[in-house]
Amino acid sequence: MSDFSNFHLSDRSKIITKELPGPISRELLEEQSRLEGSIVSYPKSFPMAINRAKGAIIEDVDGNHLIDFFSSAGVVNLGHCNEEILEYTSQQQSRLIHALDYPTRLKLDVIKDILSCLPEDMADQYKVSFVGPTGADAVEAAVKLAKIKTGRDNIIAFRGGYHGMTTTALALTSNTRFRSKFKSLDANVHFIPYAYCYRCPVKKTPDTCHTDCVDYLGEVLENTFSGIVKPAAVILEPIQGEGGIVVPPPGYLEKIAQVAKENDVLTIFDEVQAGFFRSGRFLSFLHSDARPDIITMSKGLGGVGFPIAAILYKKEIEAWSTGDHVGTFRGNQVSLAGAKGAFDFVRKHNLIAHIDNISILLNGKLKALQDEFEVIGDIRGKGLMIGVEIVDDRQTKKPAPQTAKKIRDNCFQRGLIIELGGYHDNVLRLLPPLIITPDILTDAVNILHNSLKAIYEN
Structure with missing residues (x-):
């Protein structure tokens, strides 16, 4: 079974600027605000300008490395810029x-x-x-x-x-x-x-x-x-x-x-x-x-x-x-070539078995967080589509959207991208690339743990 370590830009997050967005990102965000329409949304939740991405790692223009636990809204299931799939699309571009x-x-x-x-x-x-x-x-x-x-x-x-x-x-x-x-x-x-x-x-x-x-x-x-x-x-x-x-x-x-x-x-x-x-x-x-x-x-x-x-x-x-x-x-x-490459990649690397195994690891780590933090009311999902519902009180299940937002924002500052959802905007939506490695996943959960700890202790 493939370990997929070579498909990622790095094996962990790395924040080198004092805060996010970094100075170059701020310049580009300001320029975007002047030039692009106001329907822009994701830079409001995750303020950064992106330089490149590979696997589960996004590098911003300031050199920070962030773990993408949202897979660009579930689009890059097989990771950013997966080179095996890009071989299919690059060849197709010269044909039709x-x-x-x-x-x-x-x-x-x-x-x-x-x-x-x-x-x-x-x-x-x-x-x-x-x-x-x-x-x-x-x-x-x-x-x-x-x-x-x-x-x-x-x-x-x-x-x-x-x-x-x-x-x-x-x-x-x-x-x-x-x-x-x-x-x-x-x-x-x-x-x-x-x-x-x-x-x-x-x-x-x-x-x-x-x-x-x-x-x-x-x-x-x-x-x-x-x-x-x-x-x-x-x-x-x-x-x-x-x-x-x-x-x-x-x-x-x-x-x-x-x-x-x-x-x-x-x-x-x-x-x-x-x-x-x-x-x-x-x-x-x-x-x-x-x-x-x-x-x-x-x-x-x-x-x-x-x-x-x-x-x-x-x-x-x-x-x-x-x-x-x-x-x-x-x-x-070209999109069809991407699809063909994706199907071949799934078969070649026995991806379903990897998803089953890595999801067990992720759920085990999340259950440990739930045991430690009362704000985690429910953990649910299938495969690598996981929801973590944040509540004020486990007995009443009162939704805690502001706490969820604090967790998301704190994770971002530490190098982890998690989006929110749910009927009350109080659910952390975890959708990491399906080729996530145990090391990157562990780093992501550690960031989540540190964010919960920082918020919970305050």
Whole structure:
């Protein structure tokens, strides 16, 4: 099994300036503020200007090395500038870059790679369409296909779900902070509770839960007085990302798909963030036996950050005709080369075994932190998609967003990038590159420990 040590810029964090941002970063941040639009967001949370990155290490323009435990929002699953994958993309750039939606050997090989990663009972039942080039594009395409197939407009989404920032994708996203400035989006979207067991929406406990939240979906679909006309589809993230790494209990996804099927409603699983081996499986729903009608993919599919998006869907719901969904940048050939390189890399290095092993190490270290610090209320996730929920009190589970923010900011100053999420912005979202080494992971957790200690002791 590969140890991946050669795929990283260095083996640990290194902060050489007095504070972050350093002086050169400050100059570039000020210049950015003058020249670039105000929608810029990440430099507000992590103020730095980047020089280069490799593996799990980002080097800023001042020479500081920071550990990326966010993988650039889950895009660089196989690490920054993975040289094995870059060999594929550099060779492709001299052959063919843009080919609209014409067939190429490369595109067909990537489609075969995608389908080959599905269980045997699924592989020959699905087709692939490249949309693009972002996850929101995949969501838009999935919803469009569902509406064409069923002839209906309504969509049921879930609280805590995040599906993108384009019009329909934003309408499916429950965070009202993103939606509050718009007088209208897609009006035919209805939200129901997700299985957030740490904060159960129907007030059950593990010993009394029978996935009652699925019964709520059944009630909505079957009760003619629910106020919701039969939808085209139900869309959900099998593991909620932005919502705080919320993992539903065993059997939940299967029951959602079954209830939808019984009511002639399609099921869309959004795997944009949790997909491409992030959870330790090719797609996160493959930890279950659920079989959705449509699956969205993007982010990690591009290997090391090349933009690409696709949907997988059952052949039986093929409903659109030539040109029903077009786009100039569908399946860019360089992005496809990145995807091909990524699939080959996963197989060559037996990456799933590495993820399983390294996730055990990470969870063990996080559990030790939980034993030491009362502010850690819950640790949950699959593979290398982990959420650490910060609370004021473990008994009341009162969210502690300000404490979470202090932890994130303190970690950044010490050389660790962790993003926040969750219904209350109180969850540390840990998404390190899948090629993270034990040494870099240990350094990252030590930084987290020191940050907790500094905050807790004050």
